[in-house]
Amino acid sequence: MIDIDQYAYNNNFSSFHPLEKSFFALLTILITLTANSFMTSIIVISVISLLIITAVGIPFKFYLKLLFIPVSFLIIASITAVFSISRELNNYFFYFELGGWFLGLESKSLNTAALLFLKSFASICCMYFLTLTTPVLEIISVLRKFKLPEIVIELMMLIYRFIFVLLDTADLIRTSQLSRLGYSSIKKSFFSIAKLISNLFIRAYYRAQGLLTALVARGYDGKIRVLEKKYSFSYKNIMMIILFETFLIIVSIFGGGNFV
Numbered sequence: 001m002i003d004i005d006q007y008a009y010n011n012n013f014s015s016f017h018p019l020e021k022s023f024f025a026l027l028t029i030l031i032t033l034t035a036n037s038f039m040t041s042i043i044v045i046s047v048i049s050l051l052i053i054t055a056v057g058i059p060f061k062f063y064l065k066l067l068f069i070p071v072s073f074l075i076i077a078s079i080t081a082v083f084s085i086s087r088e089l090n091n092y093f094f095y096f097e098l099g100g101w102f103l104g105l106e107s108k109s110l111n112t113a114a115l116l117f118l119k120s121f122a123s124i125c126c127m128y129f130l131t132l133t134t135p136v137l138e139i140i141s142v143l144r145k146f147k148l149p150e151i152v153i154e155l156m157m158l159i160y161r162f163i164f165v166l167l168d169t170a171d172l173i174r175t176s177q178l179s180r181l182g183y184s185s186i187k188k189s190f191f192s193i194a195k196l197i198s199n200l201f202i203r204a205y206y207r208a209q210g211l212l213t214a215l216v217a218r219g220y221d222g223k224i225r226v227l228e229k230k231y232s233f234s235y236k237n238i239m240m241i242i243l244f245e246t247f248l249i250i251v252s253i254f255g256g257g258n259f260v
Contacts, residue, residue: 003062005164008135012057017231018138019145024241025130031245032122035252041118043251047244048125058132070124074117081113136160141228150223162208169204170196 008014013021032044052058130139140153173196177183182192212220 004131005135007058007132011133012055013133016133016237017233018134018142020234020237020241021130021134022139022142025126027241027245028248029123029126031248031252032119032126036115037252038115038118040248040252041115041122043248044122045118045125048122048129052129052132056133066128067124071121074120078113078117081116082109137226154223161211162204165207165211166200166204169207170200173199173203
């Protein structure tokens with residue numbers, strides 16, 4: 001989480017307008033989700049990943065590490081979507097019979113699961129592009145321009161800040177446990193993890209209270225005000241975004257897919 005925040009502030013796209021990056025990511029996600037095209041999703045995954053690694057400057061290993069957890073969940077979800085169960089023998093090309101029930105695979109469900117996996121994978125890549133190139137404060141400034149309710153923005157900022165408080169508190173507790181050989185054996189490791197979990201939220205709560213006290217002491221009235229950096233739009237970037245999104249639409253229409 002901390003590494004993501006560091007890359008968001010220090011990358012080759014940090015000087016680009018947040019609206020450009022936000023529109024690029026969100027429009028690409030919209031086209032990917034509405035287009036029932038394998039080719040569209042594959043192009044988005046390839047182009048966005050290549051863009052993140054080569055143009056943005058994110059290390060390849062770090063990017064793979066970020067993808068590991070969501071892709072693992074996607075694989076599990078796709079496997080469950082592939083199999084169907086019925087009392088009748090449908091158009092299964094592979095099946096098991098269990099007590100009068102048929103558990104098997106259909107070519108239709110296989111295509112649906114593959115398309116669902118690719119769509120979700122492409123959307124994750126787009127969200128990582130926005131996350132790794134745009135700090136949260138700039139994303140929030142974009143949301144303010146779109147007149148998102150202030151209470152939602154305040155909650156986003158506070159939750160984002162408290163995530164770091166939680167991580168920092170967990171790291172301090174774990175460091176203290178390591179210095180006392182708390183993880184020297186399996187039995188001690190389980191005991192230390194249980195203690196860490198039980199103490200984590202209590203300590204994080206008191207740190208959050210201290211943060212709120214500091215905010216109130218500085219004049220907090222329910223609205224967090226931050227300085228926003230001024231950016232200028234790049235017509236070159238806007239044209240490239242339009243061309244890429246148009247290309248995706250053309251591929252989706254003529255590449256064997258359709259829009260839902």
